[in-house]
Amino acid sequence: MSGATSPIPDAGRPAQRKFGTFLGVFTPSVLTILGVIMYLRFGWVVANAGLGGALAIVTICMAIALVTALSASAVATNMALGTGGEYYLISRSLGITIGGAIGIPLALCRILSVTLYCFGLAEAMGMLWPAEWGAYPLSWIAGGLIAVITLISGKSAAASLKLQVPLMVLVGLSLLALAAGVATGSLHGPRWLAPQQVGGAAPAGFWAVLAVFFPAVTGFAAGIGMSGDLEDPQRSIPRGTLLAVAVGAAVYLSVPFLLAVTGRVTPGRLAGIDPADPPVWTRIALLGGWLVLPGMWAAILSSAFGSTLAGPRVMQALSQDGLAPKLLGRSSATGQPTVATWVAGAIALAAVALGDLNAVAKLVTIFFLTLYMSINFVAAIESLVGDPSYRPTLRVHWSISLLGAAGNLVVMFLISPGAGAVAIALQLGLFLLLRRRDLKAGWGDVWAGLWGTVARFCLHKLRRQRQDPRSWRPNTLLFADRIEQRAGIVRLAASFNQNHGVLTVCDVLVGRPDDEVAAAAERENAVNGFLRREGILAFGEVTITERFVPGVLDAVQANGIGPLRPNTIVFGWPPRVERLAETLAVLRTLGRLGKASMILRPVPPGGPERCERIDVWWRGRQNNGDLMLLLAHLLRLSPRWRRSRITVRSIVTSQAGRSDMDRSLAALIESVRIKADRDVIVKPPGKSVLEIMHETSGAADVAFLGLMIPEPGEEGAYARRLTEMLAGLPTTVLVRNDGPFRGQLLA
Numbered sequence: 136m137s138g139a140t141s142p143i144p145d146a147g148r149p150a151q152r153k154f155g156t157f158l159g160v161f162t163p164s165v166l167t168i169l170g171v172i173m174y175l176r177f178g179w180v181v182a183n184a185g186l187g188g189a190l191a192i193v194t195i196c197m198a199i200a201l202v203t204a205l206s207a208s209a210v211a212t213n214m215a216l217g218t219g220g221e222y223y224l225i226s227r228s229l230g231i232t233i234g235g236a237i238g239i240p241l242a243l244c245r246i247l248s249v250t251l252y253c254f255g256l257a258e259a260m261g262m263l264w265p266a267e268w269g270a271y272p273l274s275w276i277a278g279g280l281i282a283v284i285t286l287i288s289g290k291s292a293a294a295s296l297k298l299q300v301p302l303m304v305l306v307g308l309s310l311l312a313l314a315a316g317v318a319t320g321s322l323h324g325p326r327w328l329a330p331q332q333v334g335g336a337a338p339a340g341f342w343a344v345l346a347v348f349f350p351a352v353t354g355f356a357a358g359i360g361m362s363g364d365l366e367d368p369q370r371s372i373p374r375g376t377l378l379a380v381a382v383g384a385a386v387y388l389s390v391p392f393l394l395a396v397t398g399r400v401t402p403g404r405l406a407g408i409d410p411a412d413p414p415v416w417t418r419i420a421l422l423g424g425w426l427v428l429p430g431m432w433a434a435i436l437s438s439a440f441g442s443t444l445a446g447p448r449v450m451q452a453l454s455q456d457g458l459a460p461k462l463l464g465r466s467s468a469t470g471q472p473t474v475a476t477w478v479a480g481a482i483a484l485a486a487v488a489l490g491d492l493n494a495v496a497k498l499v500t501i502f503f504l505t506l507y508m509s510i511n512f513v514a515a516i517e518s519l520v521g522d523p524s525y526r527p528t529l530r531v532h533w534s535i536s537l538l539g540a541a542g543n544l545v546v547m548f549l550i551s552p553g554a555g556a557v558a559i560a561l562q563l564g565l566f567l568l569l570r571r572r573d574l575k576a577g578w579g580d581v582w583a584g585l586w587g588t589v590a591r592f593c594l595h596k597l598r599r600q601r602q603d604p605r606s607w608r609p610n611t612l613l614f615a616d617r618i619e620q621r622a623g624i625v626r627l628a629a630s631f632n633q634n635h636g637v638l639t640v641c642d643v644l645v646g647r648p649d650d651e652v653a654a655a656a657e658r659e660n661a662v663n664g665f666l667r668r669e670g671i672l673a674f675g676e677v678t679i680t681e682r683f684v685p686g687v688l689d690a691v692q693a694n695g696i697g698p699l700r701p702n703t704i705v706f707g708w709p710p711r712v713e714r715l716a717e718t719l720a721v722l723r724t725l726g727r728l729g730k731a732s733m734i735l736r737p738v739p740p741g742g743p744e745r746c747e748r749i750d751v752w753w754r755g756r757q758n759n760g761d762l763m764l765l766l767a768h769l770l771r772l773s774p775r776w777r778r779s780r781i782t783v784r785s786i787v788t789s790q791a792g793r794s795d796m797d798r799s800l801a802a803l804i805e806s807v808r809i810k811a812d813r814d815v816i817v818k819p820p821g822k823s824v825l826e827i828m829h830e831t832s833g834a835a836d837v838a839f840l841g842l843m844i845p846e847p848g849e850e851g852a853y854a855r856r857l858t859e860m861l862a863g864l865p866t867t868v869l870v871r872n873d874g875p876f877r878g879q880l881l882a
Contacts (some may be wrong), residue, residue: 160375167354309430360445
């Protein structure tokens, strides 16, 4: 897999204890699943949605959790995991920029989960508040709990994880007490559908209820968040995560039945969420609150500890990848990300201002859904691309992961279209911001394989398409040496492509291949670097040859792949007449190969100073005219030439011939739908065609002329005549159309 890499280097990080499947993954995951929402909102869910609605909500949420857990496990079993959990998975597959755009909200999401759980714990402790003390200070209690939990978590991860084993026992006892309480009390038939009223008010909508409940299933990723602290994350994450999801699903599909059939509480009481009242479970369970309250407090406390451990580790990973201040990457003597923990605690404390558990729950839900969508997308792309190095021990079909990604996206917008749009906009903004920083990662990602797969698919599709003059566009191979001094040639050639065709810039090194390999590699890097700096979308290549002519012909025939081969070969104006003669000889062979060709002369480094006037010297479609006019049209479509005027010019020997040519050009321009003027010149006696062209186009910005190919042995003489002819002209494009659609390109 392209994302397979070694863990994030923890330079200077002290040695720490590594955890196994049970303590490091299963325990924090299952206790975070069986947490605050189960105890404090499950009754509210059943009362507002009915048993049928509650089971549907549980099924949807657990299905999303299961698919995402499978996707995360598949990716995790194919790489050596480092610190950062889900962020590590995404960044090592989709790249550091997208990873950062996901990882920063992920860190915030984990931190807000601490606020969520502390609100829940504070709410659960409200029954202990004496009435004579006045209103229960929910926010103050939640803030105090955040401070205490942050302090403990900042000291030792081992202590926090070991504490969860007895807490899990308490949770199990509370579930048994609930079942026993229902079994020993009165029973009634469940209400399957949502009621008309709940406690005198209209029930919350299905998706609003799902939004509040969904954070209950996000706990499956708690163990993934501990990836950097696991002894064998590739083995522990899939086993511990999937087992936690299975246990959570079994509990969550059982509890709604118990709450829906018990006669110990009324539907109105089941929906109650007043912090001053005892939780509804205490009115149902055997021994009341003696078993429920310790289990509830234990689960909520464990969830808060899990998020307090995971959030700072994401921040630490972001810091180590250069996406957050270096200070956040520091570790204590016990291996804890101390600074990140204190910062996370401060953010969680500030989030108390959001007001209550439901408000925080909705915000956390949206962020988690965007995260899970990304995880599923990663697994789907990795599977679809099929890089040879992608060899996970747990395989998930790409369609399942893609379905999970789509499910997350749909649920996110059904819950809150506004919040979903804001979350995606935030991540898009972060992505654009990080991309501008031009971050460099020390690992590969999946994109190279993805674009390679897409390119292969498109090439096969393109091969099946019938070639037609209407779909012809220049795929250009440009031969130009010293392009740093001749950038204008590359810019002009790129203008003809309009960012649709393919432009390849080839520099020919004349010498022995064995002697020039190192120089060729260095030169190719220089060419591509120049193209990037100049913002020219082109590929840079270097060809080594012992002789110029056969080397160019070999490069032309070898360039491209499948149907995407160069159809237009471009040369810069050679500095010597001898090289121009060689180029003309090459053009003869290129014509036999069915390639159109151009010679550009002369082009200033920045291109023509003005971009206002384009002259096309017309001698008919079959005499290169169709390609010249089409290239002039493509040139005018480029941003610099957008306001230029094309004039089609022709020279005739008589006034009668002028009228015929003028009518012919008018009909041509109208039929080909290219906006152009026409100018037919009657050759006066005593004036040569060359003099007329110099007088007419001397003030133009670029002129297009047809190019003939001399007979073998006549190249030198023709090269000298060309040099004299072009001496008085502006930037000139000499065009030779020997392609398969000669004379047909203006259809």
